[in-house]
Amino acid sequence: MQKITTALLSLPLAWTTSALAENQWSYEGNTSPEHWGELSKQWFFCNKGMYQSPIDIRNPIAGNLPPLNFKFSTRAKSIINNGHTIQIAVEDGNSFMLDRQRWELKQFHFHTPSENHINGQSFPLEVHFVQANSDNELVVIAVMLVAGKANPALEMMLAALPQQQNQEKALNQPFSLESLFPQDKHYYRFSGSLTTPPCTEGVIWLVMKQPVEASETQLAHFAQALRHANNRPLQPLHGRQITQ
Ligand SMILES: [Zn+2]
Numbered sequence: 001m002q003k004i005t006t007a008l009l010s011l012p013l014a015w016t017t018s019a020l021a022e023n024q025w026s027y028e029g030n031t032s033p034e035h036w037g038e039l040s041k042q043w044f045f046c047n048k049g050m051y052q053s054p055i056d057i058r059n060p061i062a063g064n065l066p067p068l069n070f071k072f073s074t075r076a077k078s079i080i081n082n083g084h085t086i087q088i089a090v091e092d093g094n095s096f097m098l099d100r101q102r103w104e105l106k107q108f109h110f111h112t113p114s115e116n117h118i119n120g121q122s123f124p125l126e127v128h129f130v131q132a133n134s135d136n137e138l139v140v141i142a143v144m145l146v147a148g149k150a151n152p153a154l155e156m157m158l159a160a161l162p163q164q165q166n167q168e169k170a171l172n173q174p175f176s177l178e179s180l181f182p183q184d185k186h187y188y189r190f191s192g193s194l195t196t197p198p199c200t201e202g203v204i205w206l207v208m209k210q211p212v213e214a215s216e217t218q219l220a221h222f223a224q225a226l227r228h229a230n231n232r233p234l235q236p237l238h239g240r241q242i243t244q
Contacts, residue, residue, distance in 0.1 A: 053193045059242070072178045075091040087108070090105055112126075140203055
């Protein structure tokens with residue numbers, strides 16, 4: 001896997017602290033996704049990358065993937081609506097093993113509608129769990145949400161969400177991720193990128209096959225809080241293989 005330099009990595013993980021950088025790109029107008037690659041020299045992957053995310057997940061091959069041994073409880077540090085997404089930062093201490101490496105959960109955040117598609121299907125909401133290893137390489141676990149019964153984890157988040165954008169609120173409390181994961185732990189795996197500038201490649205993507213439910217009201221609250229769609233358009237596969 002490609003190495004991600006600390007300089008490139010610091011941008012997305014520093015969302016909560018870097019108000020200046022986060023205003024330099026958007027999902028609309030002349031700083032929209034098709035322009036990201038022109039906005040900064042360091043963001044060239046956004047235009048020139050060959051293994052970009054998100055993708056439409058189709059025709060997976062059998063990859064004999066190990067079960068996901070993820071811990072479904074964590075300690076939430078803070079919550080913010082940074083104008084690009086709603087993000088929860090977590091305390092260290094939630095890690096899992098993949099490819100004989102330890103990956104530590106750093107934060108999770110949301111996209112509405114979903115960024116990845118599954119067999120051409122888009123979903124109203126997608127959550128991204130961002131994990132890093134000691135070399136600052138990344139694994140993103142994605143879960144799709146569909147309309148159904150109310151989701152306890154989302155309820156807690158919506159209740160804690162600050163009214164104003166870019167206002168970080170401390171949480172310092174245990175947080176169960178259980179209701180943000182499906183019962184069925186099968187997933188797709190492929191190589192991709194960050195879906196926001198700098199669009200760095202070498203990210204391992206694990207997308208859960210089964211969606212989880214959230215109520216129509218919760219889905220509408222998310223869309224309302226974000227004020228605009230925050231999904232990057234689908235990117236070409238360029239021969240990448242998807243395993244399952
Ligand atoms: Zn994301």
